[in-house]
Amino acid sequence: MANPSAAMLVIGDEILSGRTRDANMHYLAGQLTEIGIDLKEVRVVSDDRVAIVAAVQELSQRYETVFTSGGIGPTHDDITADCIAEAFATTIDVREDARALLQTHYDRQGLELNAARLRMARIPEGAALIDNPVSVAPGFRMKNVHVMAGVPTVFKAMVASVLPSLTGGDPLISATLRINRGEGDIAGPLSELSLAHPNVSFGSYPFQNDGIYGANVVARSSDSSALKSAVEALRCAFPDAEE
């Protein structure tokens, strides 16, 4: 049986303008691979209502689980929660449990829960909150869409809150062999191996170090015995490979 499928939507002008280098995609990809959920697609869009709503609708229909990052803070360009409500044709308002979390947090810090901060308690009708142990303002899950913060420390904490609730499949396991030959010499035998081991996917990632061309060849499978026999075949085909 195929593993559950997932997509990610990264929201933020700062990524597309090159100001900020996204870190959340790489983190989520690794976490999902470990629990056997296949990240099939990632999209990055700007802080634009039409673009966000369309992407949420498309991805949530096409994949079993969707994760978003960005756009749930207190400022005017944080429009993700409203866009999620619009995408699912539901209402959005300040919710009492979310407001209570923020009130306690800001009372403790001696800060006012002003109108801007209260925006972070706006939750679409029907959503479930996602715990934020870093800075309290919650994320939420609306149907199959998990809405999380863009700040990497908060994103990671929210992913940790969400992962136990997800049902994964067979974790993808992999083995890497380093072959100090040009990718063009590796490609032919690798193609044959690929046909002979249909349950294993082979990837080749070339490198060049001090003028030496080579490639890391990665075999991936969720079937450990299939992976084992593929690696043995790889070693036969490339006796000079290093683990």
Add this chain to the structure above:
Amino acid sequence: MANPSAAMLVIGDEILSGRTRDANMHYLAGQLTEIGIDLKEVRVVSDDRVAIVAAVQELSQRYETVFTSGGIGPTHDDITADCIAEAFATTIDVREDARALLQTHYDRQGLELNAARLRMARIPEGAALIDNPVSVAPGFRMKNVHVMAGVPTVFKAMVASVLPSLTGGDPLISATLRINRGEGDIAGPLSELSLAHPNVSFGSYPFQNDGIYGANVVARSSDSSALKSAVEALRCAFPDAEE
């Protein structure tokens, strides 16, 4: 007049599995911003024919310029060129000028231009080659889609080959103020400033250092005098801001 729009398509299982952290998106985003082309969307898909073809068709219709990275090497999982041909309903075959480039390159290295390496000379009918000063195997432009390598050094070199051929708009310029207050205190005034300066976009990027909450507020515009007056208004609203 609005700046030209662009999208990027990153192709590769290694990104979605978390094995490799993509670097090309951040690089391209910065380069396009400098020449006044608005990167509106990025998608990441796996080495899957159906997914690549659909994304190329959608993005090339929706945006003025598209850039792809990945999947043009010699191995069996390098299927981007074939997918581009399919997306534009054209044929693909080894092309003589591309083959000649590779032949000279491998002759010089004393390596055989074998069947796998010859795959890198397969170019869709009607495409124009993109120069690769790093490792010779060319990229290509098919209609408005620029097809480039995934290896970051090669990607950068190909971007440098392509940029002079692109017509940009007004470069986006920006100014950043560091404000040592919680984002919830910044959000209200920032929202008013945003309404008062319609040609400037304001972004707020929170940080937390040693327990101090603050945010970098970035004002962006392609109109330098609008940016100047927005920054003056920002300084008035936040007299404690640091440049």
